[in-house]
Amino acid sequence: MTAEADVVKQSDLLNQLVLDRNNMEELGRVDMLWMYPAAHRVLGFICKSGFLGAKKIVFKLPQIQTLGTNSILVHSQPEETDGEKVKQLDSLLNCEVWSDAGNKVGRITDYRFQLKTGEITQYLFVSSGWSGITGDIYQLPPSRIISFGRKRVLVPEAAVKSFELYRPGIKQTLSKARNILKDDYISLVKQAQSLTEHAKERAQAIAEQAKETAQTFTDQLKEETQTFTEQAKTTSQTVAEQVKERTQTVVDQANTGFQSPYPPSQAPTTPEPSVSKPAVSPPPPASTPQPQAATTHAFADEEDDPWDFLEEDEPFTPPPSYPETFRKADTNPKTKTETEDDDDEPWI
The missing domain is CATH 2.30.30.240 (PRC-barrel domain)
Incomplete structure (x- = not known):
């Protein structure tokens, strides 16, 4: 027998499996304890076996070898009895x-x-x-x-x-459970309050961090925008200067590449828009043209005449670069004389 099984409860033995320690054969299950109420003592237990527990056998208390959790080990042979004798056993249970x-x-x-x-x-x-x-x-x-x-x-x-x-019974158990639940409820409320405060502090910290991050991002964006604006301004100025220089270069190249066919002193000027003038009297009747006067140029010295390379009988042919008006004027002395005498000539 084990030391922890010195004091047991009657209900813990009911329906326990009974085994023979010598051969480990099943002998039955505990049906009831055999007690003597006058002495307040337990003498043994009744084991039932067979079909519907019809067979009854009695074990005295000293026959118990070991009381385990799932079975009772006994030694020596039990005594047989019957159900009528079992019913006559005295017991204080249910009194x-x-x-x-x-x-x-x-x-x-x-x-x-x-x-x-x-x-x-x-x-x-x-x-x-x-x-x-x-x-x-x-x-x-x-x-x-x-x-x-x-x-x-x-x-x-x-x-x-x-x-x-x-x-304790259910009433006392419920009362105790109610007190425990009350304490648990108070503890949960405190924990909830603590969690709420912690969540509030955490949310405030996150909001401050988000605000700082947004401010930092705004400052960075402002600096980057300002830098980009300055770079764009500098780039636009550089591009404008380059375009201006390129334009000036193109103009200079255009001016250099165009050679005027006139001497600087005889370069034609831009004709002014014609302005209506009052009517003039018709010129006098044309007299007989003087060929010598038409072909004569006012040069003080014949050596200074630029047309002396032409022979007297060779007709004058102006260079290709001359304007058509000058070509016609040179080939037609009469027309040239009339043009020189006309007040509306734009070259006078």
Whole structure:
């Protein structure tokens, strides 16, 4: 027998598997304990076996070798009995507990005893309810029992309030659970408040960080925009200067590449827009043209005449670069004379 099984509860042995330690054969299951109420002692237990538990065998308490969690190991052979004898065994289980003041206290549902000696240490009774489900379970020492019968047990009224609580019932359990839940609720509320404050602080910190980040980004964007603007301004100025220089270069090249056919002193000027002038009197009748005067140029010295390379009988042909007007004027002395005398000539 193990040391921790010195005191056991009657209900813990019910329906336990009984095995023969010598051959480990199954002998049956525990049906009930065999007790002697007058001495408040357990003598052994009744084992049922066979079809529907019809076979009954009795084991005395000293035959128990080991009480385990799932089985009871016994040695030596049990004694056979029958169901009628079992029914006649006395027991205080399910007996009502009454006080000597005539008050019903409760009902016995279980008991505890020492496995070695079989001595019952406490009867367990429920104060109210059914089978201890709703009521509190208290301990009833055998010494407090004044008398007993097959259905009732008598205890002193003064001792009723001194019985120790063995296990709280549903009411007390619910009350205790309510208190625990209340404490848990208060703890959860505090935790929720703490989490809320922490979340608030965290959100505020994130908002500040986001604000700082946005400000930094704005400053960077402003600096980059200003830099880009300055670069664009510089680039535009450079491009404008390059375009101006390129334009001036093209103009200079155009001016250099065009050679005027006139001497600087005889370069034609841009004709002014014709302005209407008052009518003039018609010129006098043309006289007989003087060929000598038409071909004569006012040069002081014949050496200075630029046309002396032409022979007298060779007709004059102006260079290709001369304008058409000058070509016609030179080939037609009459027309040239009239043009020189006309007041509307733009070259005068």
